Amino acid sequence: MSVARSGLGAVSLNGKIYAMGGYDGSGFAIGLNLVEEYDPATDKWTTKTPMKVSRYELGVTSLNGKIYAIGGYNGSVLNLVEEYDPATDKWTTKQPMSVPRCGVGVASLNGKIYAMGGHNGNSSRLNLVEEYDPATDKWTTKAPMSVPMDGVGATSLNGKIYAIGSGINSVQEYDPTTDKWTTKKPMSTSRFNMGVASLNGKVYAIGGCNGSSFLNSVEEYDLATDKRTIKTPMSTARRCPGIATLNDEIYVIGGQDCDGSENLLNTMEKYTLPPIPMVALTATSTDAKVNLSWNSVEGATTYNIKRSETAGGPYTQIGNVTTNVYTDTNVTNGKTYYYVVTAVTGTSESANSNEAAATLAASSIPTNPKQMGNRAILEIKMINGEIQEYDLSSSGLSSFLTWYNDRSGGAAKAYYIMDKNYNVKPFLSRQLYIPFDKIMEYEVKSYNN
Structure with a gap:
């Protein structure tokens, strides 16, 4: 980035990453209104129209082609909400939250935005949860978190919202359909001022501080198995970074690598998930049908079935299933078909499986x-x-x-x-x-x- 800063907000939209606000160490902690756009295709940052209000420790999310900057701090705690339209490069002031707060966790889900926890400038953390509807420009109070949190890392995944508390090692799951919070198994490392992201069915807690040192560690939470796994650490320990996901990669932006304003960062690291394992495919033919089966791939949500009448392809997708079996009945006896299968996890698709061929015998149905x-x-x-x-x-x-x-x-x-x-x-x-x-x-x- 052009300016080193911590406490910034970051989000991806339309193939770009946006970093906004933050604290650059100057002044009396009034924060920045700076907005920069990153294009992964060119590896370049571009300065965009600034926010109307300078701030840091804000919550940022995207919804319906717009970006929302919520709450934060600029010498006083804010309840302000601004909406950014990348198409016009303009900011619009929206309805504020009912309570000013910084360190608020923000996530979007099912056409709504949720703001949870944070700090209102007094001596205690908040468990307040509010839901914002862009269609009506109104905030509605929802069920509070079971544990008050400050510096909340929040993300949405599989129809739920996950909030990870700062310094208290608490993981809370919110179901908007029931308006209820559930306490989940905590992360293995207690941390605050960390980044949180979700990708391909997993939640990631990144960096932060454990009270005695800054962290470069990354922990993965697998919702399907309820397991926590330590992943490859960042090259730089940092707290208060901006976090964004794009094209199955996690971007960690800016932050601070130790106490003191002189150690603010303008660097960015990218975490790339390992490739999805390939599928091992078998095909067997019977009269007028081909039965396919393959190994289940951990984390896969669906499988794409592709077929060709020529060895080596090109292949045309003929089906998408959630199980590891498929029967192709749109075939003709006496012909040979060639199949591959791919595993889909979130927005990622594995490489093609091995090619499996099946030749259907000519029809032997008696005529008399x-x-x-x-x-x-x-x-x-x-x-x-x-x-x-x-x-x-x-x-x-x-x-x-x-x-x-x-x-x-x-x-x-x-x-x-x-x-x-x-x-x-x-x-x-x-x-x-x-x-x-x-x-x-x-x-x-x-x-x-």
Whole structure:
């Protein structure tokens, strides 16, 4: 950045990172109104229109294409809210919070902004939580945190908000749908004035101070497993940095690397998550369908299935699932198909898996079932392992085989209706609907009666 500073706010929007406010060590801690924009493509900072009010220890978040600067301190504690529009490079004053506070945690979720905790200039931390609706420009008081916090690190993830307390090693989870807070397992390291970010299903607590020394440590909280893991530390210990996430990377901006205004930082570090492991894919073919399966990837939320009729691609995505199995029924007997699968975690996608090929045998459905006998036992094995048996006449078997063959080419209904002629009463009829894509295979056992 052009100016070394701590206590700044940072956020990403539209492929850029914005750093605003902060304290540069000059004056009587009145703070800055400086706003800078960082473009990762050019690795350059550009000065933008400053905020209307100088401040540091403010909360910053983005929502609906706008950036919001909330609260902070400039010689007195502030309740002011400003909205920045990058498209016009202009700031607009919005409705203030009900209570002035600095060190406030801010996060956006489901079209609303939440301000939690902080300090109002008196002797105690706050547990106050307010919700801001940009559509109405109004603040609403919500359920307070169970633990008062100052210098709150806050982030939203998977429909919840997470607040990590400064110096008290408390992790609180807020559910907006129930307006309730839940205390979670604390981080392994107690810290204050740290940065907090969420990325790909994980929450990260970064840097800060533990009361005796400044920290460069990074701790990862995995919501799925409720585990805390120490990650690669920053190259520079720092407290009060700005934190922003962009393109599956965490940017740590500015801060202070030890006591004293002469040790303010204008440097930035970038933490890149390790690549998502590749998927190991297998493919097996049966009549008119290909069954795919692969290993589950830790942290993956969905999987993309891609197919080509040429070895090596190019591939076209044909499905997206949350499990590690997929059945492709949009295939033709006698053809070969080539598949790859990718794992998706947050906004990241793994590299393609190994290519798995499946060749479907040409259709062997008999054209004249009567030559096989005047009756047959049709045994259908479903993909869940269930086996269904039907004693059919030659015409009933021919009807099923014709439907199956037509459906294999996409020219019949997605299900076959099997009439049950036993135990009908008190009903007028009994019919079983058999979905094509649930059939793994079938066997015909013909006989004469």
